[in-house]
Amino acid sequence: MSTDSNKPAVQTTGHAWDGDLQEYNNPLPRWWVWTFYATVVFAVVYWILYPSWPVGKSFLGGVKEITFQTRDGKEVTTHWNMRARYLKDIQSGEEAVKQREWLEKIANSSFEEILSDPDKLAFVRSAGKVMFADNCAACHGSGGQGKIGLFPNLVDDAWLWGGTLEDIHTTISKGRHGFMPAFPQFAENDKVDAIADYVLSLSGEQGGDSASIKKGEAIFQGEEGGCYYCHTRQATGMKSVGSANLTDKIWEIANVPGAATYEEKRAEVRKVILGGISRTMPTWKGRLPDETIKILTVYVHELGGGK
Ligand code: HEC
Ligand code: HEC
Numbered sequence: 001m002s003t004d005s006n007k008p009a010v011q012t013t014g015h016a017w018d019g020d021l022q023e024y025n026n027p028l029p030r031w032w033v034w035t036f037y038a039t040v041v042f043a044v045v046y047w048i049l050y051p052s053w054p055v056g057k058s059f060l061g062g063v064k065e066i067t068f069q070t071r072d073g074k075e076v077t078t079h080w081n082m083r084a085r086y087l088k089d090i091q092s093g094e095e096a097v098k099q100r101e102w103l104e105k106i107a108n109s110s111f112e113e114i115l116s117d118p119d120k121l122a123f124v125r126s127a128g129k130v131m132f133a134d135n136c137a138a139c140h141g142s143g144g145q146g147k148i149g150l151f152p153n154l155v156d157d158a159w160l161w162g163g164t165l166e167d168i169h170t171t172i173s174k175g176r177h178g179f180m181p182a183f184p185q186f187a188e189n190d191k192v193d194a195i196a197d198y199v200l201s202l203s204g205e206q207g208g209d210s211a212s213i214k215k216g217e218a219i220f221q222g223e224e225g226g227c228y229y230c231h232t233r234q235a236t237g238m239k240s241v242g243s244a245n246l247t248d249k250i251w252e253i254a255n256v257p258g259a260a261t262y263e264e265k266r267a268e269v270r271k272v273i274l275g276g277i278s279r280t281m282p283t284w285k286g287r288l289p290d291e292t293i294k295i296l297t298v299y300v301h302e303l304g305g306g307k
Helices: 030-049 082-092 094-107 111-116 118-135 165-174 184-202 210-221 227-231 262-275 290-303
Strands: 012-017 021-024 065-069 075-079 176-180 277-281
Touching: 065 082, 082 094, 094 118, 094 290, 111 118, 111 290, 118 290, 165 290, 184 210, 184 262, 210 227
Parallel strands: none
Antiparallel strands: 012 021, 065 075, 176 277
C-alpha cells in the first residue's frame, strides 16, 4: 500500500509547463516568517539607536550617546561609535586604571625614589620602552643606538650634554642645538690634515706624522683654530656647549670606527672640520606630558649605563 495516497493533496499554483510540470504553492514555515519579522524590527531599532545610513556627506548618528575622556582629560559626549567605545574601554579598563595609578606615583616621586624602588623602576622600564618607541626611535633608533653623524647613540656612556638625570631631563625638555662652525680656511696648506692628525692622535690613533701632529696641535690650541674654546685644552669637551670629547674612542659625527685605513679616518675628521656641524634635538616640553618626560629621562639614563 502506498503511503502517498494518505497525504492531503498539495496545492499548486495552477500553472503547468511542458504538459505536467507543476509549481507547488507551499506556505513558508511559520518560524521562518516570524524570524524574518524579528530581524526587520531589530534593524529599525538598531537604526534609531546607532549610526546607520549615509545622508549627503554626513550620516545618521543614532540617539544613543557615549561619554569618554580625550587624551588631555576633556570629557566628550558624542553619538555612539566604535572609536569612542574603544577610547572609553582603554580608559576604564583594569589595565588603564592601573597605568594611571602608576603614572601618578611616578609624577609624585623624585628621581632618587624611582631609582631605589624596584617596582617603580620596572614600570619606568616597560612604559619608557613604549614611549621611546613612539617618540624617539624614529631618530635615535629602536634601541637608542642612534646613527653616527646624524643622531647620537644613547646606549654608550658618552654624553655631549651630560649624562646625569638632571642633564638628560633638560636635554629632553628643552631640546639641544649642537653647533660647530665650519673651518673652510684650513683647506689650504694641508692645515686641515695636520689638525685631523692631531685630533686622531688624541684618542690614540696610530698613523699620523709627528711633525704634522705638532702643527695641528698649535692650530687647535692656538688662536688660529681656537678649537680649545669649545673642546677645552684637554679636548675632553664641555657639556655646556655639547662639544664632543675628542680623547675617548667614541665618535659622534666623524665615522672613524667605520673607516678601514688611517687615510680614511683622517678624511672623516677632515670633513667635520671643513663642513662644521649643525643638528637639533627637538624640544619636548609641552609636546609630551611631564611624567612622560620624567619616565623617558630615567629610561635613557638607564640605557646609558645609569651613570
Ligand atoms: C628629529 C630627530 C630627533 C628626535 C625625534 C629625538 N631626538 Fe634626541 N637628539 C637628536 C639630535 C640631532 C641630537 C643631537 C643634538 C646635538 O648635536 O647636540 C639629539 C640628542 C639627544 C640627547 C643628548 C645626547 C647626548 O649625548 O648628550 C638625548 C638624551 C636625546 N636626544 C634623547 C631623546 C629622547 C628621549 C627623545 C624622544 C622624546 C628624542 N631624543 C627624540 C634628534 C632627535
Ligand atoms: C663653537 C664651538 C666649537 C668650536 C670652536 C669647535 N668645535 Fe668641534 N665640535 C663642537 C660641537 C658642539 C661638537 C659636537 C656637535 C654635535 O655632536 O652636535 C663638535 C664636534 C667635533 C668633532 C666630531 C667629534 C666626533 O665625536 O665625531 C670634531 C672632530 C671636532 N669637533 C673638531 C674640532 C676642531 C679640530 C676644531 C677647531 C678647528 C673645533 N672642533 C672647533 C663645537 C666646536
